[in-house]
Amino acid sequence: KFPVYFANVSGYQGKAAHIESGDPISGLTCPDGPLGYTFQIDFDSALAKTMPMLAAGRGMASIADKNWIDWYVKESPGNMYYGGSPENYVWLTGTGPFVATEYQPDIVTKVRRNPNYFREGLPLLDGMDFIVIKDFTTRFTSLVTGQTHFFGEGSSSLLPGQVEQVERDFADRVVIDPIMHSWGRAGVFNPEHLFADARARLAVHIALDRDEWIWFRKAGSYEGTQLAYLMPPGSYWAWTDEEIRQQPGYRQPKDEDIAEANRLMD
Numbered sequence: 095k096f097p098v099y100f101a102n103v104s105g106y107q108g109k110a111a112h113i114e115s116g117d118p119i120s121g122l123t124c125p126d127g128p129l130g131y132t133f134q135i136d137f138d139s140a141l142a143k144t145m146p147m148l149a150a151g152r153g154m155a156s157i158a159d160k161n162w163i164d165w166y167v168k169e170s171p172g173n174m175y176y177g178g179s180p181e182n183y184v185w186l187t188g189t190g191p192f193v194a195t196e197y198q199p200d201i202v203t204k205v206r207r208n209p210n211y212f213r214e215g216l217p218l219l220d221g222m223d224f225i226v227i228k229d230f231t232t233r234f235t236s237l238v239t240g241q242t243h244f245f246g247e248g249s250s251s252l253l254p255g256q257v258e259q260v261e262r263d264f265a266d267r268v269v270i271d272p273i274m275h276s277w278g279r280a281g282v283f284n285p286e287h288l289f290a291d292a293r294a295r296l297a298v299h300i301a302l303d304r305d306e307w308i309w310f311r312k313a314g315s316y317e318g319t320q321l322a323y324l325m326p327p328g329s330y331w332a333w334t335d336e337e338i339r340q341q342p343g344y345r346q347p348k349d350e351d352i353a354e355a356n357r358l359m360d
Contacts, residue, residue, distance in 0.1 A: 104138040191217035200226050238264045257313035272316050293358045300343040301355035
């Protein structure tokens with residue numbers, strides 16, 4: 095099963111999140127046969143993200159024993175990655191500091207301290223209950239009143255207005271912990287139609303105003319994101335802000351980049 099982070103895999107024309115192992119896609123092969131250990135990916139075009147995504151460990155194949163896969167599919171028809179069940183959750187987790195004890199979809203997930211954890215004295219917590227509260231206002235109220243102790247992260251984190259309210263009214267009881275390097279991104283490319291043309295992708299890339307994006311992501315006194323995504327300033331091997339701001343798409347003012355974007359789209 096291959097996660098489709100790459101629209102440029104040879105022979106792939108679909109939209110699914112994963113390519114099944116039996117899908118006839120010419121770009122995915124095993125040169126040394128079904129019992130071998132080589133998985134080959136062929137790309138029909140170059141994309142800027144291909145090597146960074148592979149180097150970061152994403153977009154890789156999940157390899158499992160064929161007999162186990164056959165048994166699993168027979169016993170539990172459907173997608174093994176997205177066809178999760180309460181039973182699967184309890185059985186497939188628990189080798190770390192916590193052991194899963196209960197999973198009720200859209201209600202609650204419970205984990206408890208693993209008595210067999212290899213590090214003596216850890217974990218420090220006896221357990222955690224992850225309660226699903228989809229409404230942001232209800233979730234925020236439960237946090238500031240002490241009914242819950244953690245709000246969420248990523249797309250489920252505090253809204254910008256809630257960050258401002260915490261800083262103003264609840265700084266003595268709520269700690270805001272921004273994600274390291276302020277990861278943040280917006281996906282704008284689609285392999286079909288307009289964005290199938292590399293010139294269109296380049297035009298959008300250089301025309302976008304990153305400073306507007308940074309302003310949009312700002313919450314209270316916290317910066318919401320960085321100029322760059324995979325290698326933001328301050329991380330290993332990254333360029334400095336000054337170096338990034340000299341590049342097309344990142345530099346200010348935008349006049350030259352917008353003119354070039356219009357030329358590409360003509």
